[in-house]
Amino acid sequence: MYSSDDYNEGGYESYGDYEPHTGDPQYDLEYDRSYYKMPDMVKKFLVYFRNMINEGVTYEIQNLYENTFPKLTEQYFENTPWPEESEVGPLVDNDHVFMILYKELYFRDIYARVPGGPKPEQRFHSFYNYCDLFNYILSAETPVPLELPDQWLWELIDEFVYQFQSFAQYRSRTSKLSQAEIDALNTENKAWNVLCILNVLHSLVDKSNIKKQLEVYATGGDPDSVAGEFGRHSLYKMLGYFSLVGLLRLHSLLGDYYQAIKVLENIELHKKSQYSHVPACQISTSYYVGFAYMMMRRYADAIRTLSSALLYMQRTKQLFSSRSYQNDQINKQTDQMYHLLAICLVLHPQCVDESIQQVLREKNYHEKMFKMQYGDLGEFEASFTFACPKFLSACPPPVDASAGYGSHAVKHQTQVFMDEVRQQKMLPTIRSYLKLYTTLPLAKLAAFMSMARGGERDAAREHAALAIHLLCFKHKMKNVVWSKGPSGLDGKFQSGSELDFYIDNDMVHIADTKVAHRYGDFFIRKILKFEELNRKLHHIKI
Amino acid sequence: MAETMKQTVASILKTIERYNPANLQTLERYVDMQSRDNTYDLEANLAVLKLYQFNPEKFNADITCQILLKAITNYPHTDFTLCKCLLLESVVENETISQIKYLADILEQCDFAQFWNRVHQMPELCNRIVGFHDSIRKFVCHVVGITFQTIDKDNLANLLGGIDDVTLKHWVKKYGWRDDGDLIFIANQDENIKTKNITEKIEFEHLAPLMALL
Numbered sequence: 001m002y003s004s005d006d007y008n009e010g011g012y013e014s015y016g017d018y019e020p021h022t023g024d025p026q027y028d029l030e031y032d033r034s035y036y037k038m039p040d041m042v043k044k045f046l047v048y049f050r051n052m053i054n055e056g057v058t059y060e061i062q063n064l065y066e067n068t069f070p071k072l073t074e075q076y077f078e079n080t081p082w083p084e085e086s087e088v089g090p091l092v093d094n095d096h097v098f099m100i101l102y103k104e105l106y107f108r109d110i111y112a113r114v115p116g117g118p119k120p121e122q123r124f125h126s127f128y129n130y131c132d133l134f135n136y137i138l139s140a141e142t143p144v145p146l147e148l149p150d151q152w153l154w155e156l157i158d159e160f161v162y163q164f165q166s167f168a169q170y171r172s173r174t175s176k177l178s179q180a181e182i183d184a185l186n187t188e189n190k191a192w193n194v195l196c197i198l199n200v201l202h203s204l205v206d207k208s209n210i211k212k213q214l215e216v217y218a219t220g221g222d223p224d225s226v227a228g229e230f231g232r233h234s235l236y237k238m239l240g241y242f243s244l245v246g247l248l249r250l251h252s253l254l255g256d257y258y259q260a261i262k263v264l265e266n267i268e269l270h271k272k273s274q275y276s277h278v279p280a281c282q283i284s285t286s287y288y289v290g291f292a293y294m295m296m297r298r299y300a301d302a303i304r305t306l307s308s309a310l311l312y313m314q315r316t317k318q319l320f321s322s323r324s325y326q327n328d329q330i331n332k333q334t335d336q337m338y339h340l341l342a343i344c345l346v347l348h349p350q351c352v353d354e355s356i357q358q359v360l361r362e363k364n365y366h367e368k369m370f371k372m373q374y375g376d377l378g379e380f381e382a383s384f385t386f387a388c389p390k391f392l393s394a395c396p397p398p399v400d401a402s403a404g405y406g407s408h409a410v411k412h413q414t415q416v417f418m419d420e421v422r423q424q425k426m427l428p429t430i431r432s433y434l435k436l437y438t439t440l441p442l443a444k445l446a447a448f449m450s451m452a453r454g455g456e457r458d459a460a461r462e463h464a465a466l467a468i469h470l471l472c473f474k475h476k477m478k479n480v481v482w483s484k485g486p487s488g489l490d491g492k493f494q495s496g497s498e499l500d501f502y503i504d505n506d507m508v509h510i511a512d513t514k515v516a517h518r519y520g521d522f523f524i525r526k527i528l529k530f531e532e533l534n535r536k537l538h539h540i541k542i
Numbered sequence: 543m544a545e546t547m548k549q550t551v552a553s554i555l556k557t558i559e560r561y562n563p564a565n566l567q568t569l570e571r572y573v574d575m576q577s578r579d580n581t582y583d584l585e586a587n588l589a590v591l592k593l594y595q596f597n598p599e600k601f602n603a604d605i606t607c608q609i610l611l612k613a614i615t616n617y618p619h620t621d622f623t624l625c626k627c628l629l630l631e632s633v634v635e636n637e638t639i640s641q642i643k644y645l646a647d648i649l650e651q652c653d654f655a656q657f658w659n660r661v662h663q664m665p666e667l668c669n670r671i672v673g674f675h676d677s678i679r680k681f682v683c684h685v686v687g688i689t690f691q692t693i694d695k696d697n698l699a700n701l702l703g704g705i706d707d708v709t710l711k712h713w714v715k716k717y718g719w720r721d722d723g724d725l726i727f728i729a730n731q732d733e734n735i736k737t738k739n740i741t742e743k744i745e746f747e748h749l750a751p752l753m754a755l756l
Contacts, residue, residue, distance in 0.1 A: 509731070511737045
């Protein structure tokens with residue numbers, strides 16, 4: 001009987017009957033394939049893994065999934081995929097459900113690690129494997145006897161959407177595809193269709209009654225009372241919840257920000273709840289919600305969403321460092337969120353938490369924000385393209401698609417964003433002048449503006465131009481802000497930016513927000529630090 | 543009739559049926575109806591654009607134009623941006639759609655004089671949308687309402703599209719503003735818009751541990 005202790009006692013050594021490598025990776029790869037013998041350790045692992053899943057020992061499944069599987073991958077399959085279905089099947093009595101789960105991990109590993117990415121047929125097989133899995137779960141008459149850790153369920157849904165994204169990108173790179181690949185794509189035109197993806201996610205949502213559950217939960221009731229036979233089971237409930245987040249991501253990738261936010265109705269993003277214990281899911285949710293808000297010009301909402309997620313991550317950093325395989329993704333997304341926050345704060349200056357401010361003062365972000373403040377459109381575009389999701393075209397490319405077809409969707413969304421930035425181009429200049437005064441005659445401000453532009457003086461035209469810019473300032477800085485209610489789309493018009501003004505006939509009256517330095521906080525921290533140092537010094541014995 | 547239509551559409555939008563191209567005809571008729579009856583349903587219109595996104599061969603330029611113009615009538619909301627994000631990349635080349643995008647662009651920049659100028663040059667486009675001009679005037683009044691304490695009367699009339707005295711009186715009354723001769727009094731803004739001072743407050747609990755050290 002296999003036990004997980006084997007790993008801790010150098011159990012890997014038993015894998016000694018392996019013949020030496022030639023040193024040529026290509027040759028080795030072929031060699032490995034043809035003379036392949038599955039290491040005993042891997043065999044034992046697979047059998048044990050299957051038993052634990054069948055017995056429903058969730059904590060052990062979690063350990064095997066999160067720790068052992070990546071460890072074995074590193075140890076035995078660094079340059080090769082995991083064993084094929086045909087090799088694994090006999091070991092586990094061809095257990096139908098286990099084989100589906102195994103193949104999901106097998107393909108996911110190929111997507112993540114194998115250079116050059118999956119081959120077309122691997123993409124298709126992976127898709128049909130997902131179909132098998134979701135059919136098994138969704139078409140059952142009574143809830144299926146399967147318990148998986150929430151982390152796994154989240155990664156399952158997330159990976160499903162990711163593989164769709166990856167497929168859509170692959171298919172749109174028309175100029176790089178070989179004729180064989182194009183033929184394969186044409187014959188398999190059902191796989192990875194956007195409607196299939198939507199259908200699966202919607203079905204999981206419906207089957208679990210998760211929307212009703214969230215609604216009841218938000219009003220303080222017991223979600224089980226409306227969950228129904230399926231929704232009461234953790235598997236269905238959490239798959240339903242994660243599917244909502246999957247839909248958020250999918251809608252965002254297609255540029256549908258309205259549906260993206262709407263699908264999260266009744267989820268309070270910043271509240272701890274019984275659904276919010278998978279950090280990667282929380283972070284991903286905040287990223288897409290923050291982005292959608294930014295595109296809807298709801299900067300105050302975007303800033304609130306992003307900074308609260310970034311604060312949460314600052315506080316729980318240790319939590320992430322231990323799980324290496326999730327780290328790259330999370331670090332990248334963090335960096336993207338800081339970029340989005342930087343963009344929002346340039347367009348809509350506003351007070352944020354000191355510890356977030358501190359990160360933004362670091363050289364990298366500081367420089368970018370400085371450039372954007374001075375109207376560097378190139379910097380806006382660069383920051384946006386770095387931070388935005390990988391937008392997709394929903395449909396296969398037309399037969400006569402031009403070479404750059406794959407990047408059209410990204411270009412289109414960038415264009416929409418840059419239109420917005422261009423419309424707001426004059427606002428930072430106006431803001432910088434207004435900041436210096438409490439009242440300022442229109443004529444004087446008009447003169448400043450023309451000096452900034454260095455043009456010749458034409459008082460009437462300057463005045464007219466300024467009047468337009470001031471109206472634009474007020475319009476752009478007055479946005480819908482969420483305050484309460486189940487839907488993130490709701491809200492009231494507010495001006496949340498730090499500088500505001502009004503015009504009384506031809507005089508501008510300015511209201512600024514003055515933030516006093518936080519001396520007290522600073523001194524308290526230093527005193528505590530000094531005291532700690534002092535204590536340590538006393539303990540040193542010479 | 544209009545009410546049943548609204549109900550039918552709402553039930554389509556609630557389920558996965560919203561992606562079924564077979565429903566496109568119903569949804570398109572609903573767009574026509576909104577233009578005629580001066581009603582508005584953003585979610586339904588976005589669903590139409592999404593169906594075009596998924597089925598480019600079903601794209602209808604005329605319906606798209608109506609949807610975009612209706613989105614313009616709902617300023618200061620950002621509906622137009624939401625619609626723009628769902629447009630197919632290939633649509634950008636359509637001449638009428640470019641014109642509408644230009645209209646939205648100058649409106650977003652609050653260049654109302656230029657906007658009215660343009661609109662008068664394309665009557666056949668904008669007149670299809672019942673109540674189009676007045677919706678824009680509502681948006682103008684929104685921006686004026688948040689910007690001014692008092693505004694020059696002629697200036698206001700120009701912003702509203704060069705309207706005559708009687709019409710101006712109507713708008714002034716509608717928004718509860720006051721006619722002061724040459725000036726229009728909008729509202730007392732200094733109550734809403736004033737300098738905020740954020741000072742640091744130190745909680746007792748934060749100081750207590752320091753006291754213990756001394």
